[in-house]
């Protein structure tokens with residue numbers, strides 16, 4: 150058995166909270182002058198402040214669930230339920246800082262294997278109990294909100310006991326995992342066999358393999374290892390209508406790929422219980438370095454060249470000027486100042502940081518790939534800053550959520566959103582979303598910083614990932630962000646962006662899904678759900694239950 154996540158931690162990333170990160174005094178000064186941040190502290194409130202209603206699970210349903218998973222497998226205590234009260238978006242986190250009461254499930258059910266998951270779903274369908282599959286609970290789109298839909302009660306179906314590596318096939322380079330395995334545990338378990346999955350999203354420390362598959366996740370090294378859907382060789386899906394076992398061939402022409410229909414179904418079609426994943430030989434050579442390009446337009450051209458010449462590094466990440474400035478200010482001190490001075494001497498007026506990272510099993514492969522990438526970049530005149538900057542990025546690659554806790558404590562409205570489009574439309578999409586966020590969050594006394602980076606580049610286009618820092622409104626802080634998010638979503642669909650490149654649809658993006666797949670497309674998804682989940686118990690309000698566009 151592997152290490153378990155503390156799900157009762159719903160208000161900070163780690164038990165240490167803001168103490169796990171460091172914001173130097175000059176960074177706070179920079180924030181005050183750049184966004185007009187006032188001195189407000191909004192600490193995490195104690196869990197005891199929340200009102201948690203008694204469990205509404207009917208006694209007959211409770212007894213039937215206990216019969217499947219045992220008494221220890223059904224938790225109805227306050228802390229366990231409050232611990233599955235939502236994901237980890239800004240809005241979720243603010244609910245623990247006096248921003249309103251979180252919705253709480255009526256029970257937490259902990260099946261121990263795929264067969265128990267199947268039987269739990271059958272019990273819930275029979276008793277009309279809504280089911281929210283719960284992996285790492287890191288959703289930032291309301292994916293694990295315990296909504297009841299038209300049911301009187303709801304359980305969080307927590308997969309934490311499905312934590313086993315079932316088998317490894319060193320010949321085919323595949324590994325079978327239960328769906329509740331956390332990403333760091335998966336890497337540890339594979340390391341013993343000389344393999345890696347290579348999936349490193351920023352939520353790596355807490356998220357699970359089942360959650361990655363259910364949301365079509367993309368890790369920081371997606372250029373090298375692919376997105377999560379590229380890694381899924383086969384899967385098992387428990388549904389109220391029975392079990393689906395899909396995939397298993399390296400490729401197939403047997404009709405549309407049903408496995409891909411399940412990947413990204415966000416718990417609305419069934420519960421992924423087991424995944425056969427493609428694994429790769431664990432790298433023995435790592436090389437990360439930093440470069441600077443002058444201006445976003447030149448940076449985007451450089452990325453396109455790398456992608457279309459098929460010489461992307463495994464990690465390829467371009468920050469725009471605002472993100473480069475903020476990274477230097479929030480981390481930098483004298484080093485940041487020195488770097489800026491050096492870049493000025495090199496004639497760079499709009500520094501955009503490019504991180505390139507290679508992970509290989511031979512030094513020769515590393516050298517060949519690196520040289521090919523640097524050759525492709527030459528015409529864009531990058532300033533090479535060497536390995537220390539690249540290695541510093543690698544070291545801090547999972548630090549964002551810790552720094553977020555600290556910024557939340559300091560009264561900052563800090564949130565991210567993401568999209569993608571083709572290269573031809575990328576500049577307009579970025580301008581449109583930046584404009585929407587800036588207009589929505591600007592007030593007489595303050596203006597937000599809207600930062601952007603590309604961390605996933607493809608031959609045909611790229612993702613855009615926005616991070617917003619704004620002074621938190623004293624009145625109605627949740628509405629402040631929700632207005633900005635709506636404005637950004639409208640800008641995304643109006644500029645032909647996808648409503649989500651890797652965070653998934655959940656509750657938050659559901660009103661815009663029709664703009665992407667059309668009403669007929671939505672009907673197709675609803676028809677699939679109706680066949681697999683005829684009584685509609687699975688994850689109500691997510692993916693295929695869109696409200697009106699606000």
Ligand SMILES: Cc1cc2nc3c(=O)[nH]c(=O)nc-3n(C[C@H](O)[C@H](O)[C@H](O)COP(=O)(O)OP(=O)(O)OC[C@H]3O[C@@H](n4cnc5c(N)ncnc54)[C@H](O)[C@@H]3O)c2cc1C
Nearest residue numbers: 284285286287288292350351352357359360366367416421
């Ligand atoms: C700080 C932070 C950084 C993040 N960075 C990234 C990133 O770099 N890349 C990225 O892709 N995402 C990122 N995310 C989003 C999130 O981590 C991903 O969506 C992740 O895939 C969710 O995994 P999880 O195990 O936490 O799933 P959960 O949050 O528990 O669930 C997500 C959705 O999937 C469903 N679900 C979970 N498990 C199953 C299952 N076994 N079967 C069926 N449905 C299931 C849930 O009901 C829910 O709808 C980030 C989130 C945070 C908070």
